[in-house]
Amino acid sequence: MNASKRIQTLPPYLFAEVDKKVAKAKSEGKDIINLSIGDPDLGTPKPVVEKLYEAAKNPDTHHYPSYVGMKDLRLEISNWMKKRFNANFNDDEICVLIGSKEGVAHLPLGIINPGDYGIYPDPGYPVYHTSIMFAGGNPIQMPLQQENKFLPDLDELNKKIRNSGKKPKLMFLNYPNNPTSAVTDLKFLKEVIEFAIDNEILICYDNAYSEMTFDNYAAPSIFQVKNADNVAIEIFSFSKTYNMTGWRIGFAVGKNENMWLLKKVKENFDSGVFNAIQIAAIEALRNKDVEKTKRQNMKIFEERRNVACEKLDELKAKFEKPKATFYIWVKVNKEKFKTNSSLSMKFCDKAIEKGVVLTPGVGFGEYGEGFVRIAITQNKERIVEGIERIKELF
Numbered sequence: 194m195n196a197s198k199r200i201q202t203l204p205p206y207l208f209a210e211v212d213k214k215v216a217k218a219k220s221e222g223k224d225i226i227n228l229s230i231g232d233p234d235l236g237t238p239k240p241v242v243e244k245l246y247e248a249a250k251n252p253d254t255h256h257y258p259s260y261v262g263m264k265d266l267r268l269e270i271s272n273w274m275k276k277r278f279n280a281n282f283n284d285d286e287i288c289v290l291i292g293s294k295e296g297v298a299h300l301p302l303g304i305i306n307p308g309d310y311g312i313y314p315d316p317g318y319p320v321y322h323t324s325i326m327f328a329g330g331n332p333i334q335m336p337l338q339q340e341n342k343f344l345p346d347l348d349e350l351n352k353k354i355r356n357s358g359k360k361p362k363l364m365f366l367n368y369p370n371n372p373t374s375a376v377t378d379l380k381f382l383k384e385v386i387e388f389a390i391d392n393e394i395l396i397c398y399d400n401a402y403s404e405m406t407f408d409n410y411a412a413p414s415i416f417q418v419k420n421a422d423n424v425a426i427e428i429f430s431f432s433k434t435y436n437m438t439g440w441r442i443g444f445a446v447g448k449n450e451n452m453w454l455l456k457k458v459k460e461n462f463d464s465g466v467f468n469a470i471q472i473a474a475i476e477a478l479r480n481k482d483v484e485k486t487k488r489q490n491m492k493i494f495e496e497r498r499n500v501a502c503e504k505l506d507e508l509k510a511k512f513e514k515p516k517a518t519f520y521i522w523v524k525v526n527k528e529k530f531k532t533n534s535s536l537s538m539k540f541c542d543k544a545i546e547k548g549v550v551l552t553p554g555v556g557f558g559e560y561g562e563g564f565v566r567i568a569i570t571q572n573k574e575r576i577v578e579g580i581e582r583i584k585e586l587f
C-alpha cells in the first residue's frame with residue numbers, strides 16, 4: 194500500500210530510532226546505560242496505584258468515559274490551577290487528555306487549514322512539528338539558541354513573519370524546556386502574550402515539566418500573565434510529575450473560545466481516558482502522601498542532577514546546570530570529531546559503542562545540532578558510570 198504524502202514527508206520518529214539502536218546493542222549482549230528517553234524510573238506513588246486497583250474493580254468505571262474527562266477530576270484540576278498558579282478556570286474550561294502528547298498532536302487539526310502556518314520551537318519536542326504537518330499546515334521554524342538562553346527571539350520572529358507574509362495561526366512553546374532544560378519567567382511570557390495578541394496567534398503552552406524544578410525555582414503558568422486566556426491554551430501532564438508516563442493522562446486548560454477547537458477534534462477522534470485512571474489521577478492531586486512523595490522524588494532528581502553536573506564539570510563538558518526537567522543539554526566538542534555529517538549523531542553512535550544511550554540534539558531539529566541530551570532517569574551510580582564510560586568524548 195502506498196503511504197500518504199503526509200507519512201512520506203515525515204522525518205523518522207527520533208525515539209523509535211534510538212530504541213532500535215538500543216535493541217541492537219542489547220542483542221549483542223552489551224550492558225546498556227540508557228540516558229536517552231524522558232521516562233522517570235521511580236515508579237508511580239503507591240496511593241495512586243492502589244486507587245487505580247480499587248477503582249478498576251468497580252464495574253461502573255468500565256464504561257466509555259466522558260470526552261472531556263470526569264467532572265470530579267476537572268474540579269480537582271480547577272482547584273490545583275487556583276492553588277498552584279492563582280489561575281481561575283472552572284471545570285468546563287478543562288479537558289482531560291490521553292497524555293499531553295495527544296493534546297499537542299490533536300490541537301492543530303482544530304485550527305490549521307491546509308496551507309496555514311504554525312510555529313514550532315527548534316530544538317523542540319518533535320510532535321509540535323509533526324502535528325502541524327499532519328493538519329496540512331506549513332511549520333515555521335522558531336530557533337532556540339544558546340546566546341538567547343534558549344528562548345525565542347520574538348523581534349526576529351516578528352520580522353520573519355512580516356517579511357515573508359506568512360501569517361501563522363498557532364505557536365507551540367514549552368518551558369521548562371525539552372530538550373534544552375531552559376526555564377522562563379513572567380517577564381518573557383508577557384512578551385509572548387503581547388506577540389500573540391499583535392499577531393492573532395493561539396499559543397499552545399506546553400507545561401509538561403511544570404513540577405519538575407530544582408533550587409526553589411517554580412515554573413510559571415502562562416495564565417499568570419494578564420489577558421493570556423484570550424490567546425492561550427496550556428497543557429499539563431501527569432507523566433513526569435507522578436512518574437505516570439505509561440498511564441497516559443494529562444490535561445488542557447483554557448477559555449472555551451479556544452478550547453472548543455481541541456474538544457471538537459477529540460470528540461471525533463477518541464473516547465477519553467479510562468475512568469479508573471482518572472479516579473487515580475484525582476488521588477495524585479489530592480493525597481498529601483503523594484505530594485510528599487512527589488517532593489522527595491524531585492529531591493532525588495535534584496541530587497542526580499548535582500552528581501551528573503559535577504562529573505560533567507570534571508570532564509570540562511560545556512553545559513548549563515539545569516533548573517528544571519531531567520535533561521542536561523551538553524554541547525559537543527567539535528575538536529573531538531571529524532565528520533561531515535551530524536556531530537551529535539556521531540557523538541551518540543560513539544556513546545552506544547561504550548554501552549551508553551544518549552539522544553542526539555539534531556533529532557530535536559536543525560538547531561539542536563551540536564548538542565546531545567543526557568536524561569537523568571537512572572540512579573546516581575549508573576549516571577556517573579555512564580558519563581565515566583564516555584569521558585573521552587567530551
Ligand SMILES: Cc1ncc(COP(=O)(O)O)c(C=O)c1O
Binds near residue numbers: 293399429
Ligand atoms: C515537552 C513535552 N511535551 C509533552 C510530552 C508528552 O508527555 P505525555 O506523557 O504527557 O504525553 C513530552 C514527553 O516527553 C515532552 O517532553
